[in-house]
Amino acid sequence: MKTFEFIRAADLKGAIEGAARAKTAQQGADVRFVAGGTTLIDLMKLNVETPAHVIDINRLPLDKVETTPDGGLRIGATVRNSDLAHHPIVKQDYAVLSEALLSGASTQLRNMATTAGNLLQRTRCMYFRETAMPCNKRKPGSGCPAIAGSNRMLAILGASEHCIATNPSDMCVAMAALEATIHVQGPKGSRAIPIAGFHLLPGDTPQRETVLEPGDLITHVTLPAPISGSRQVYLKLRDRASYEFALASAAVVIKIAGGNVINARIALGGVGTKPWRSPAAEAVLLSQPATPANFRKAAEAALRDAKAQSENGFKIELAKRCLAHALQMAAKG
Amino acid sequence: MGDNPEANPTDPNRRAFLRSLGSSAAAVAVAGCSTVTPSNADRQSGSRIEDTVSITLRINGKDRPLRVDPRTTLLDCIREVVALTGTKKGCDHGQCGACTVHVNGRRVNSCLSLALMHDGEEITTIEGLGAPEALHPMQAAFVACDAYQCGYCTSGQIMSAVALLKEPCDGSDAAVKELMSGNICRCGAYANIVCAIQKVRKSGSI
Ligand SMILES: Cc1cc2nc3c(=O)[nH]c(=O)nc-3n(C[C@H](O)[C@H](O)[C@H](O)COP(=O)(O)OP(=O)(O)OC[C@H]3O[C@@H](n4cnc5c(N)ncnc54)[C@H](O)[C@@H]3O)c2cc1C
Ligand code: SF4
Ligand code: FES
Ligand code: FES
Numbered sequence: 001m002k003t004f005e006f007i008r009a010a011d012l013k014g015a016i017e018g019a020a021r022a023k024t025a026q027q028g029a030d031v032r033f034v035a036g037g038t039t040l041i042d043l044m045k046l047n048v049e050t051p052a053h054v055i056d057i058n059r060l061p062l063d064k065v066e067t068t069p070d071g072g073l074r075i076g077a078t079v080r081n082s083d084l085a086h087h088p089i090v091k092q093d094y095a096v097l098s099e100a101l102l103s104g105a106s107t108q109l110r111n112m113a114t115t116a117g118n119l120l121q122r123t124r125c126m127y128f129r130e131t132a133m134p135c136n137k138r139k140p141g142s143g144c145p146a147i148a149g150s151n152r153m154l155a156i157l158g159a160s161e162h163c164i165a166t167n168p169s170d171m172c173v174a175m176a177a178l179e180a181t182i183h184v185q186g187p188k189g190s191r192a193i194p195i196a197g198f199h200l201l202p203g204d205t206p207q208r209e210t211v212l213e214p215g216d217l218i219t220h221v222t223l224p225a226p227i228s229g230s231r232q233v234y235l236k237l238r239d240r241a242s243y244e245f246a247l248a249s250a251a252v253v254i255k256i257a258g259g260n261v262i263n264a265r266i267a268l269g270g271v272g273t274k275p276w277r278s279p280a281a282e283a284v285l286l287s288q289p290a291t292p293a294n295f296r297k298a299a300e301a302a303l304r305d306a307k308a309q310s311e312n313g314f315k316i317e318l319a320k321r322c323l324a325h326a327l328q329m330a331a332k333g
Numbered sequence: 334m335g336d337n338p339e340a341n342p343t344d345p346n347r348r349a350f351l352r353s354l355g356s357s358a359a360a361v362a363v364a365g366c367s368t369v370t371p372s373n374a375d376r377q378s379g380s381r382i383e384d385t386v387s388i389t390l391r392i393n394g395k396d397r398p399l400r401v402d403p404r405t406t407l408l409d410c411i412r413e414v415v416a417l418t419g420t421k422k423g424c425d426h427g428q429c430g431a432c433t434v435h436v437n438g439r440r441v442n443s444c445l446s447l448a449l450m451h452d453g454e455e456i457t458t459i460e461g462l463g464a465p466e467a468l469h470p471m472q473a474a475f476v477a478c479d480a481y482q483c484g485y486c487t488s489g490q491i492m493s494a495v496a497l498l499k500e501p502c503d504g505s506d507a508a509v510k511e512l513m514s515g516n517i518c519r520c521g522a523y524a525n526i527v528c529a530i531q532k533v534r535k536s537g538s539i
Contacts, residue, residue: 006386006403006449038445041406042426054403056450082439086501106515107500108493109427111439112446242514 002050009033009055012185012217018055020187020215027138027207033057033217035078036112038105039121047131048122048138062219065089071225077116077218081171082107084115094223096232096251100174100269103236106243116218119172119182119198120210123165124245126150136162137206144206151309153245156316158273163206164309166270167199168245173269174234176277177251178223186216199274227263230255231333235326236269237318246270248319250326254285261285261294268302271319278302281323295327296320388452392417393461401448407441408432410448411458419459419488423517430516433489434458440496442515459488462495470538471495471529478529482520490516494530498539506531 009015015033022031032051034040035058043049062076065087073089084090085101105113127133127145134142146154146164155166172195180195199210212218236249249269255262264285268276281302288294299320306316385400392415399414411420411434423431425444432444435457463469468476471494481487493516502508509527518526533539 001404004403006447008449034447034450036445037447037450038427038442041445041447045425054447058450105427106430106442107497107512108430108433108440108442108515109445112441242511243517 001044002047002052004044004051005053007053007055009057009060012060012219015055015057015060016185016187016215016217018053019217021053022214025212025214025216026209029214031055031214033116035114035117036080036109037117038109038113039117043122043129046129048129057217068222073223075115075221075223077220078114080111081105081113081115081118082110085110093226094174094178094232096177096234096253097171097174097223099232099234100170100236100249100251103234103246103249104170115171115221118169119175119218119221120212121169122209124168125154125165128165137165137202137209140205140207147309150311152311153247153270154309154312155273156271156306156308156312156319157268157276157303158201159307159309160202160204160206160273162204163202163273165202165206165273167272167274168270169275170234170236170246170249170269172199172275173249173267174251175221175223176267176275177232177253177265179265181222182218183220183222184212184216185219186213190219192222195275196277202273227253227255229257230263231330233326233330235322235329237322238270248315248322250319250323252323252326252330254290254327254330256290256331259289261288261290264298266298266302266323268319268323271303271306271315280304285327290327290331292324292328295324295331298327299323386449388449390415390448390451390454390456392456393458399448403447403449405448406444407434407436407446407448407451407456408443411443411456414448417458417460421485421488423486423489428517429486429489430493431486431489433492433516435492435496438496438499440493457492459491462491469495470533470536474529474532475526478525478532479522480525480529481518481522486516486518486520486522490518490526494526494533495539497530498534504534 019031022029030051031053033055062078064076066074068074081101085098090098127135128137134145136144144163154164175195182193182198184191200208230253233252236246238244238246246269248271251267253265264282266278266281281298284298284301302323303316303320385402387400389396389398411417421431423429427442427445432442433440434443437455463472471491497512502512506527509530
């Protein structure tokens with residue numbers, strides 16, 4: 001690990017000013033916030049992250065979960081994933097989020113991992129994590145060995161010829177289906193970013209993963225008021241039963257009335273280069289009978305643009321079955 | 334199995350030797366850079382901290398004033414600086430659970446945390462649970478149920494198991510397995526680990 005200056009932020013302003021000195025908030029950042037440390041310290045040990053300054057934000061007052069006046073929920077940036085998953089309001093009204101969080105990592109890691117850290121976790125692509133290998137995300141222009149190499153776990157949606165890495169987060173998939181908003185304070189003030197516009201597709205700049213700029217501190221995430229009477233499911237399929245990243249996952253929030261789907265929000269995990277909301281699947285379901293045949297049609301629509309790499313073609317059918325099954329689970333209630 | 338390693342006369346010597354190696358290596362690192370000694374004021378919130386830094390960890394109920402390089406993980410601090418070697422390093426990347434300790438009563442992977450992040454916090458390691466002559470009920474249950482083979486993962490398993498009994502869990506074997514999934518056992522002692530945990534749960538002793 002490269003040595004660094006450790007700074008404990010006394011307040012939000014100090015944290016933001018400290019981080020605003022960085023040249024980038026993306027890959028190669030020379031200033032990093034540390035929250036749970038489960039992504040950052042892992043990657044610092046591998047010399048994939050080499051910040052010269054590390055700003056500890058754990059003692060900032062960003063650890064509350066509160067209801068908002070419009071009936072939604074405000075989740076602080078440093079709320080631990082385990083606390084959020086077990087929060088009574090989350091379990092009651094945002095079950096898909098609780099299930100997604102509890103399907104991720106292990107209890108020890110969830111006790112450390114935070115809301116903001118989870119939003120910004122990095123891909124598990126093995127070439128990204130190994131500095132002896134080329135990787136366009138880690139070293140722009142060096143190439144993408146995953147395309148002709150080991151890509152079983154990698155993306156089938158949203159990939160480019162420069163990078164095919166999967167976004168590994170479970171939490172973000174549930175947040176995409178719940179239409180979360182990410183609140184950021186930066187050197188130029190605060191702004192609110194809908195989760196759909198927070199993560200970027202790799203395109204020809206895979207080193208840029210989000211819209212964050214130097215000094216941007218995520219302060220909290222808000223969820224809109226729950227859709228009353230909606231049913232929610234997070235289904236995650238993986239190589240072992242627990243403590244493993246998704247091969248495919250589905251977050252489903254649907255409302256059924258008189259046998260018809262009257263509201264549907266769908267997102268997929270483990271298959272996309274970002275948390276993958278599927279308006280196409282939602283459109284297929286809307287105003288149609290909640291039947292297994294229609295669920296399968298929605299799954300076909302969600303994966304219509306999927307493109308297999310050499311080792312991960314199986315994920316296309318796996319993701320379809322995952323979504324169709326999740327919809328069926330939700331319909332049964 | 335079951336022997337107290339400290340009873341082996343060669344072992345403390347080996348430990349002492351490794352310990353002295355560790356401290357001389359640290360001394361070289363300190364000498365090799367312009368060491369700044371932060372004043373008390375420097376150590377308060379909002380300070381900038383460079384080179385080796387003074388912190389106090391409360392480990393197993395005892396305050397330990399320490400000087401650490403900022404890169405020191407909580408795991409390396411516990412093992413190399415404080416010389417409590419019951420906590421093990423398996424993967425060093427959050428993937429095995431061997432390094433599990435409690436921070437302020439919650440279980441975490443000490444390999445993915447910096448010691449500096451825990452200044453003033455309460456750390457419990459396996460040495461803080463029980464002693465060879467007075468085992469913690471979970472330690473006793475692991476012995477009674479034969480819940481290990483090589484023993485390398487065991488301190489992490491026990492730290493997780495003790496924390497688990499206070500976490501939301503419906504008490505079924507399936508739930509226990511799910512909540513213990515962050516602790517890998519290469520010897521495959523999983524079935525007996527579940528037995529040990531259920532034995533303690535049913536006895537209500539913790
Ligand atoms: C073995 C293992 C298994 C895992 N399995 C899963 C899994 O199955 N599913 C899953 O979803 N995840 C999994 N994870 C990933 C885990 O969920 C993330 O590492 C975790 O959520 C990151 O949160 P953190 O608080 O520890 O982040 P940190 O490591 O502290 O930070 C991550 C990044 O976010 C930045 N950051 C943190 N807070 C802020 C803020 N407030 N504002 C701006 N930037 C900020 C940091 O600078 C850093 O770049 C696993 C991790 C490990 C090690
Ligand atoms: S898929 Fe992306 S992260 Fe993986 S090697 Fe290619 S460029 Fe790097
Ligand atoms: S050594 Fe920390 S999880 Fe493996
Ligand atoms: S007892 Fe050997 S690894 Fe678990």
